[in-house]
Amino acid sequence: MKKILLLSLILLFPSFLQAGGPWKVDTITNSGVPARWPYDEDTGKWIIHWRVDPGPMTDGAIRVSSEAAVRDWIQPMLTEWQSVKLPYAADADPIQTVAIEFVLDGELPEDITAANYERWLEPGEGRYTPAFVIFDHDGSILEAMGEEYDKNKLVGLAEPLLDSTEMRIRGGYIILNGRMINGNPSSTTDAEATPEQFKAVIKHEFGHLLNLAHAVVNTEIALGCAGDSCNGNQGISTMFPDLRTVAQYTLHVDDKVGISWLYPTQDFQDKFCVITGEIQDEDGKGLQGVNVIASAVNDPWIDARSFQSGALYAIGTENGRYILAGLMPGVDYEVRYEELPVTEETDISAGYDPCSTECPSGFGSGLIAGPDGAASVHCDEGGRTIGMETLKISLAEGRAIDGSVSEGEGGGGGSGKKGWCQLERTADYGLRTTNFLGVFVFILILLAFRLHIGRAR
Ligand SMILES: [Zn+2]
Incomplete structure (x- = not known):
């Protein structure tokens, strides 16, 4: 027992x-x-x-x-x-x-x-x-x-x-x-x-x-x-980890999309679209802990939602799936990948598992390609799901190697586990x-x- x-x-x-x-x-x-x-x-x-x-x-x-x-x-x-x-x-x-x-x-x-x-x-x-x-x-x-x-x-x-x-x-x-x-x-x-x-x-x-x-x-x-x-x-x-303002x-x-995806009305499921995709490492294994953001091309700061790859699975699972919901039909969206901002300077050091004690880092950020390599995607009516190209990230070389629209820039990262x-x-x-x-x-x-x-x- x-x-x-x-x-x-x-x-x-x-x-x-x-x-x-x-x-x-x-x-x-x-x-x-x-x-x-x-x-x-x-x-x-x-x-x-x-x-x-x-x-x-x-x-x-x-x-x-x-x-x-x-x-x-x-x-x-x-x-x-x-x-x-x-x-x-x-x-x-x-x-x-x-x-x-x-x-x-x-x-x-x-x-x-x-x-x-x-x-x-x-x-x-x-x-x-x-x-x-x-x-x-x-x-x-x-x-x-x-x-x-x-x-x-x-x-x-x-x-x-x-x-x-x-x-x-x-x-x-x-x-x-x-x-x-x-x-x-x-x-x-x-x-x-x-x-x-x-x-x-x-x-x-x-x-x-x-x-x-x-x-x-x-x-x-x-x-x-x-x-x-x-x-x-x-x-x-x-739900940003710090209270900055x-x-x-x-x-x-x-926040609104996050809560609506968890507890949706029928309208949310019928009138909005969803973007899905997967992040993988260079060996084709699902990679957890990459922040993925879909934002409207014309209103990127406000019309934006995020999802951490692999967040639906236990820590250590080789699954890098992400789901970005609440997309308005007729609006063009870009999907961006980036490292989670975990650095000594910011001390935003937790709440980012499933990458556990070390989030993947060093690969910078960039756009994820849509169907046929498109730099932006949109849906014509609600209830549709758009599948992005699988993004492969080479952790060894610290860059995106496949499925991205633009080359990553590289960058630092740290880790920490608090609670x-x-x-x-x-x-x-x-x-x-x-x-x-x-x-x-x-x-x-x-x-x-x-x-x-x-x-x-
Ligand atoms: Zn919190």
Whole structure:
């Protein structure tokens, strides 16, 4: 029994931290199916039941009740996720493309604090149903969780949790650090988020709870802007790993397409087109961890969506498939491949598995050819799928060798594996998020193992 538990945990582990598309996938049968919340036949929607910590949200000048926090901060973010619309034609109004509904099941039976949080985070069967939001009003829960969880930097963390099939989400949690909005912005040890920044993080964490991974479009804009210089820019996804600008408070097309592909309305499937393809290495083996972006030729910063190759499969699978959805009929799109921006300088160091500890790098970026080597592609009516030429990347030589329109430029890359989402004050970038969830998951696994040994005795 112990072996079975360990094995299942090991199998679970590689599924974490995938990017540009869904986060957690079925690693039991490696079927290429992402985990989703339960589907309700009556409403035709995927339903997310959640409950809230009855404790206060902050401990400072603007302390509020959990009721007020839900009403003013959380509910508006949920409303935006569940009412995502996209335009399917230039002369038509945007239509509803996502079919999800959040249902608040009330408060948890006790205030979650540093004294009792462990009991709530234990991965006992049924424990995480439904999802819940914990208000860590003074950062003391994060402090109790260990020194990797810096209460002075971490704003929120989130995780959806899967049932034993790994195809369905059975719950999850979000922890929000009220210390970041306690009205006490004291120097470097106690960063202070604005309400807009805090809400952007809440929106980001609920994106994770819905099983969205980190996503990167417009890398050059995201990495090039710092502090106020990128304010107002709408080119950076809410699910970008860093909070670079409060503009990420607004969902980007990349976020909207990502959530609509996971939880689509019939309209999304009927009125939009899809691009698929595969990235391979020089030996013809599927290559995970390459960022692929389809963007409109006439509106490349805004009408863009990303998918990380192989993200539907467990880490280490030789599968480099990508799926780019939400394409407007009649619009020309270019499909670009690039390295994930994981460098020492940016420190955007996680959320990019399935490349695990080392994302492929050194091959630069370029366009992927469409049918007959076309540099751009389009569909004439919704419901169509466009297959791109398979792109082969020579990792040894660091360049694309086949299936690309233009030659790659080469470039550096790094790696790192951390895990939960945080927002911290830095000299250059203002507030930023980083993902450290993997570490947290590992702690959960250790807890589960300890728990099991306890029972075995
Ligand atoms: Zn995140």
